[in-house]
Amino acid sequence: MDHVVVVGAGLAGVRSIEALRSRGFTGRITLIGEEHHRPYDRPPLSKAVLLGDADSTVVDSDLDAMDVRLCLGTAAKGLRDGVLETTEGELEYDGLVIATGATPVRLRGEGHQHVLRTIDDALALRERLVPGARVAVVGAGWIGAEVATAAAKAGCAVTVVEAGESPLAAAIGPAVGCHTIGWYARAGVELRLGAMVGTVDADGLTLMSGARVPADVVVSGVGVRPSVHWLKGSAVRLDNGVLVDEHLRTSLPNVVAVGDCANWWSRRFGARLRVEHWDTALQAPDTAAATLLGEEAVYDPVPYFWSEQFDHMLQFAGHPTPDDRMLLRGDPRADGKWAVCWLTPEDRLAAVFTVDRPRDVVQGRRLVEGGRRLDPRRVADAAVPLRDC
Ligand code: FAD
Structure with a gap:
């Protein structure tokens, strides 16, 4: 070659x-x-x-x-x-x-919409994030949540419009995503759930319901x-x-x-x-x-990613399926540090999602790789290290 x-x-x-x-x-x-x-x-x-x-x-x-x-x-x-x-x-x-x-997928409509994929996109959007600017972010997925975080920190008046019933619903499911709803209000961000955008217009968004979301800046984060x-x-x-x-x-x-x-x-x-x-x-x-190069190699990882939003570190490892059951570790309302584990019907770890619990994701990823059976009662006890479950 x-x-x-x-x-x-x-x-x-x-x-x-x-x-x-x-x-x-x-x-x-x-x-x-x-x-x-x-x-x-x-x-x-x-x-x-x-x-x-x-x-x-x-x-x-x-x-x-x-x-x-x-x-x-x-x-x-x-x-x-x-x-x-x-x-x-x-x-x-x-x-x-x-x-x-x-x-990035773009929304319908004649108004200007920012997307965030390239360094040019980021620098152009940053210029618009000035104190008092009305920013409408479409989509409360990974990108939408991070943009809302930055816009709120820049002093903008931020509204996030999300079609699902919770943030991150498409990525990790509404039962987990619902625990992040409170973060928006605490950051001063208005979150509108179950709202579908019809068009992006010159002065904001028109929702499918006919309602308007006035905005100086529209950011599309819909995948x-x-x-x-x-x-x-x-x-x-x-x-x-x-x-x-x-x-x-x-x-x-x-x-x-x-x-x-x-x-x-x-x-x-x-x-x-x-x-x-x-x-x-x-x-x-x-x-x-x-x-x-003609060598024998197989790609077979346990997928991993992270997101930083509203002063929290979110991490995920694994690949859950609808057959798995979810166990919560910790209380999302109490100290803000919590995790969700997905267990297979045989009690093996399929995936783990963590909020400010980095050890859980490191240990959890190894457990997904190793595939041994876990004790569900211990998994649900946030005081027990995952590797000892
Ligand atoms: P890309 O980085 O998209 O690179 C592909 C390149 O190919 C581009 O430069 C593109 O212009 C070029 N290209 C496309 N078509 C053609 C063509 N026909 N001819 C020539 N060139 C072409 N992941 C995480 O795990 N955690 C995070 O916190 C996180 N944050 C992110 C934040 C943002 C704003 C974005 C956009 C992504 C984020 N990601 C995150 C995802 C991560 O960055 C991507 O998974 C990663 O960039 C993918 O790399 P890639 O090389 O496959 O694709």
Whole structure:
């Protein structure tokens, strides 16, 4: 293999290059990125960058030292066997890494709406977060909650409009998300649950009910779609992202996919997973690089992510299913430190969600990996370390 092309200059793209080089690949590497920026980290965009504590989040990786040809401001347009079509012409490859991430969903309407995916998005939004500005955030998911946190800290009058019955309902279910409702009022943020947005207008939002939410700034945080439109019509099979096996191989030879755009087969959970979180973009590329170089490697993690909102650290590890039962550890009203464990019908830990209980997530992730049976009564006792349950 002489030439590997990596499409997508985000974290998964740059980590793929590091993994290829550290595994001894000495051939040519070309990195194609649609944005005009060198690869950077996205988690700080809705945290330190919005809060004004950082202006740049460029990934600490020396592409020059790794002898990478970097093509920024260049988008992939199509793929044939061995040939990548880009906005700057065609490129032949022997191996290809697809790492094109995801793109925010936009709401209907003529009014201006901010989204938060790129450093340019973050800097543009930060400028608008001034004291007294009326900010309407659509969606109380991970991004919406973090934007609301930053906007409230900046002195804005913040309203969050959420279609579900609680914040984070789509991600962790309303029975868990409901415990975060009080955080909004305490931060001075108005939370409107069960409210569907119809359109974004010049002066705010119109809800499906006809009610209006006046706003100077509208931020849409209603999710993302895998950025795979450029692969339509190619031999790469798509279904909720790029379909890959447990080795992260696509349906086209010598083509792998990683990060937010990859929908992989998890041996551990017997299910397809597409995880839009940082740890996946960080870890999966090592398996993808090994696969590309003809080595035997399987990607089979217990997914992990975190979120920082309303002065709380939220962490999650695992993959719960509807058959699992939930056990609460600690009292969300009492000291603010609590966790939820999902136990399988056989009392094995399927997933753990923690609020300001970092030890639970570390120990819980190991327990999900190990798969041993737990004592549910001890799991429900917040005083017992999870590893001793
Ligand atoms: P991306 O980072 O999206 O990189 C993909 C790159 O490919 C982009 O630069 C894009 O422009 C480029 N691209 C797309 N299409 C093309 C094309 N056709 N041709 C060329 N280039 C293309 N995760 C957590 O676990 N915890 C957090 O707290 C957290 N906070 C986040 C906050 C924000 C604001 C955002 C946006 C994400 C956050 N995440 C968080 C998620 C995490 O950042 C992503 O999972 C991670 O960035 C995915 O990396 P990636 O390389 O797969 O995709």
